[in-house]
Amino acid sequence: MVGMRLLRVTFALAFATVGLAGLARAASPTSPVVIVPITGMVDDGMAHLVQRSIAQADSEHAAAVVLDVNSNGGLVEAAEDIRAAIFAAHEPVIAYVEHRAFSAASLITLSTSHIMMAPGSVIGSAEPHPTDPETISALKSLFVSTAQRNHRPAKLAAAFVDKNIDVPDYKTPGTILTLSAQDAVKTGMADAIEPSLDAALASERLAGDPRQTTAYTWGEELARFANTPEISGLLLTIGMLGLILEMQTMHGIAGTIGVGALALFFGTHVEAGFSNGLVIALAIAGLIGILWELHVVPGHGVPGILGGLALLAAVLLAFGIPFFFIAVETFSTAIIMTAICFALLTRVFPENAWMRRLALVDAQGADYVTSSDFKSLLGKTGVAASYLRPAGVAQIDGKRVDVLTEGEFIAAGTPIRVTRVEGARVFVEPVTLPDYR
Numbered sequence: 001m002v003g004m005r006l007l008r009v010t011f012a013l014a015f016a017t018v019g020l021a022g023l024a025r026a027a028s029p030t031s032p033v034v035i036v037p038i039t040g041m042v043d044d045g046m047a048h049l050v051q052r053s054i055a056q057a058d059s060e061h062a063a064a065v066v067l068d069v070n071s072n073g074g075l076v077e078a079a080e081d082i083r084a085a086i087f088a089a090h091e092p093v094i095a096y097v098e099h100r101a102f103s104a105a106s107l108i109t110l111s112t113s114h115i116m117m118a119p120g121s122v123i124g125s126a127e128p129h130p131t132d133p134e135t136i137s138a139l140k141s142l143f144v145s146t147a148q149r150n151h152r153p154a155k156l157a158a159a160f161v162d163k164n165i166d167v168p169d170y171k172t173p174g175t176i177l178t179l180s181a182q183d184a185v186k187t188g189m190a191d192a193i194e195p196s197l198d199a200a201l202a203s204e205r206l207a208g209d210p211r212q213t214t215a216y217t218w219g220e221e222l223a224r225f226a227n228t229p230e231i232s233g234l235l236l237t238i239g240m241l242g243l244i245l246e247m248q249t250m251h252g253i254a255g256t257i258g259v260g261a262l263a264l265f266f267g268t269h270v271e272a273g274f275s276n277g278l279v280i281a282l283a284i285a286g287l288i289g290i291l292w293e294l295h296v297v298p299g300h301g302v303p304g305i306l307g308g309l310a311l312l313a314a315v316l317l318a319f320g321i322p323f324f325f326i327a328v329e330t331f332s333t334a335i336i337m338t339a340i341c342f343a344l345l346t347r348v349f350p351e352n353a354w355m356r357r358l359a360l361v362d363a364q365g366a367d368y369v370t371s372s373d374f375k376s377l378l379g380k381t382g383v384a385a386s387y388l389r390p391a392g393v394a395q396i397d398g399k400r401v402d403v404l405t406e407g408e409f410i411a412a413g414t415p416i417r418v419t420r421v422e423g424a425r426v427f428v429e430p431v432t433l434p435d436y437r
Contacts, residue, residue, distance in 0.1 A: 030063075030208070030209050030210060031060070031061055031062055031063040031209060032057075032060060032062050032063065032209060032210045032211065032212045033062065033063050033064055033065075033066060033201065033206050033209045033210070033211050033212070034053050034054075034056060034057040034060075034062045034064070034065045034066070034211075034212050034214060035065075035066045035068055035197075035211055035212065035213045035214070036049065036050055036053045036065060036066070036067050036068065036213075036214050037068050037213070037214075038050075038067045038068060038069040038070070038071055038095075038105060038108060039068070039069075039070050039071055040071060041071070041072075041073075041074040041075075042071055042073055042074030042075055042078050042079050042082075042103075042104040042105055042108070043074050043075050043078050044075070044077075044078050044081075045216060045221075046074075046078060046082070047078040047079075047081040047082050047085075048217075049214060049215075049216055050067075050081075050082045050085055050086075051081070051082075051085045052214065053065060053214040054085050054086070054088075054089045054091075054093070056212075056214070057089065057090075057091045058089065058090045058091060061091070062091050062212075063091070063206055063209045064091055064092045064093070064094055064204065064206055065089060065091055065092070065093045065094070066093075066094045066095075066096060066197075066200075066201065066206075067093065067094070067095045067096070067108065067109070067112060068096055068098060068197060069095055069096065069097045069098065069101045069105055069108070069109055070097070070098045070099045070100060070101075071100070071101065071102065071104075071105035072100065072102045072103065072105070073102045073103020073104040073105050073106070073126070074103070074104045074105075075104060076104050076107070076128065076139060076142075078104065079104035079105070079107045079108050080107075080142070082108050082111070083107060083108065083111040083146065086108070086111040086112060087111065087149075092113050092114070093111075093112045093113060094112055094113065094114045094115075094116070094200075094204060095108070095109045095112040095114070095115045095116070096116050096117070096118070096194070096197050096200045097109060097115070097116070097117040097118060097121045097122075097123055097181075097190075098118050098121060098197070099118070099120075099121050099122075100121060100122050100123070101121075101122070101123040101124075102122075102123075102124065102125045102126065102178075103125060103126045103127075104126070106123050106124055106125070106126050106143075106160055107126065107142065107143060107146060109123060110143065110146045110147055110150065110152065110157060110189075111146055111150070112150070113150060114191050114204070115184075115189070115190040115191050116190065116191060116192045116193070116194045116200045116203070117181040117184055117185070117190045117192075117193055117194075118181065118193070118194065118195065118196070119181055119193055119195060120180075120181065121180075121181045122178050122179065122180055122181070123178070123179050123184055123189065123190070124159075124160045124176065124177050124178035124179050125160065125176050125177075125178045126139070126143065126160040126161050126176070127161060127162075127163065127176045128161065136161060136162055139161050140158050140161040140162050143157040143158060143160055143161050144157055144158050147189075152188060152189055153187055153188055153189060155167065156170070156177060156179070156187055156189055157189075159171065159176070159177035160176065160177050160178075161176075163175055163176050165177070170183055170187070181193050232265060232330050233330045233331075233333050233334045233337070234334075235261045235262070235264055235265040236261075236262075236265060236315065236330065236331060236334035237334045237337040237338050237341065238257065238258065238261035239258045239259070239261040239262035239265065240258065240334060240335070240338040241254075241258065241338045241341050241342060242254045242255060242256075242257040242258020242259070242260075242261060243255060243258040243259075243290060244338065244342055245258075245342075245345075246258060255291070259287060262283065262287070262311075265315075265318070266279065266280060266283050266314070266318055278317070279314050279317045279318050280314075282310045282311070282313050282314035282317070283310075283311060283314035283315075283318075285307070285310045286307045286308065286309070286310035286311025286312075286313075286314055287307065287311065288307065289303045289304060289305075289306050289307020289308070289310060289311075290303075290304055290307040290308060290311065291307075292304075292307070293307065293409075312331075315327065315331055316328065316331065374401070374421045374423075374424065374426050375421050377396055377397075377401065377418045377421060377426055378418055378420065378421050379417070379418060380396055380397060380417070380418050381396070381415060381416065381417045381418075381431055382394045382395050382396030382397070382401075382415075382416055382417075382418075382428075383395050383413060383414070383415055383416065384403075384410050384411065384412050384413060384414045384415075384416050384428075385400060385412065386412050387409070387410070387411060387412050388403065388404075388405050388409065388410040388416075388428070389405075389409045389410075390404055390405040390406070390407055390408065390409070391403070391404050391405075392410070394416055394426075394428060396418065401426055402424075402426070403416070403418075403426045403427070403428045404425055404426065404427050404428070405427065405428060405429065406419075406427060406429065408429075410428075410430055414430055415430065415431040415432075416428040416429065416430060416431060417429055417430075417431045
């Protein structure tokens with residue numbers, strides 16, 4: 001009898017324990033599903049977002065991390081950082097490809113444990129730039145090892161990168177492999193086709209779990225926004241226009257605005273991972289060379305030319321080697337826009353007191369008389385009484401004469417010689433140059 005009582009008590013305690021555990025689970029909040037948008041350019045800003053999201057999911061014991069993928073790719077280095085974060089995650093990481101997963105975005109997608117694709121979506125097209133054998137080999141190995149880790153076809157992953165990989169059923173020779181959703185599922189590169197993200201979560205038994213969609217911080221959003229070709233081109237235009245206006249006015253305001261715009265351009269590219277120390281060093285050296293030419297040794301040319309070349313190299317490299325052609329296109333557009341804006345400024349606001357320093361806007365008054373004949377000054381020498389950039393004032397035969405150069409800058413106090421006279425226009429050059437008359 002005692003034994004039977006002990007047995008009943010034991011069973012009662014066991015059932016009570018199980019019941020209390022069940023009540024505790026029912027009372028506890030459901031584990032969240034952390035959704036991370038993989039949209040736009042793959043850069044360091046996106047890598048920071050994914051790393052923060054996975055750390056948050058691990059700390060909250062999330063049910064899963066879901067990458068909502070729709071990207072043309074970006075920086076391989078950033079994709080590698082995201083890949084490493086996915087591999088180190090304590091919770092399952094799932095990818096849902098809404099439209100496309102190209103280039104670096106395809107590597108991110110292959111890194112996840114489960115891939116679902118929307119109807120009509122595609123994955124692949126990860127040919128590197130530059131396309132030298134060493135770069136292709138390194139990136140191909142990265143794709144192959146990622147595919148093998150998640151038990152996906154390694155040859156197809158290699159064909160995403162190397163056009164010489166022969167996959168006759170899915171691509172023509174000499175082209176990079178891109179798989180449709182149907183072919184991706186058929187080959188085992190993806191696991192399922194789902195019509196929407198909601199359907200994808202339901203298929204993973206995550207439909208009832210609360211969702212947390214992570215977002216970029218203000219700094220990350222600013223960096224990503226300023227890295228778009230449109231905003232980068234605008235910042236370059238403001239920067240170059242400010243430097244050009246500074247060349248004419250020498251008052252410091254335009255130069256400060258121009259340098260600030262260029263600093264924002266390079267700073268955001270550093271934040272996004274496109275620029276490095278070399279790019280920043282080139283940019284600083286270029287700005288110093290240009291400012292040195294403007295304010296220290298105007299007219300010498302060498303500091304300005306070297307500074308301009310260094311700044312040009314910095315701008316092109318700031319976009320990253322894979323986006324070199326986008327950099328050239330953006331920079332060319334910025335040059336055209338700078339020229340247009342400068343022309344408009346000098347034409348639309350000619351009577352503005354500040355703009356009078358950019359263009360000759362003197363009007364003829366009622367007492368206007370024809371200018372004196374300056375032909376007698378031809379061949380005479382004098383001294384530049386002001387900076388000639390290219391117009392200014394020179395002291396010739398004890399008189400102040402408005403003069404022009406042939407385009408070069410001449411510092412105040414420089415000996416000059418009159419080379420030609422056209423009506424009221426007196427052209428001069430430094431006396432150190434040979435006489436071509």
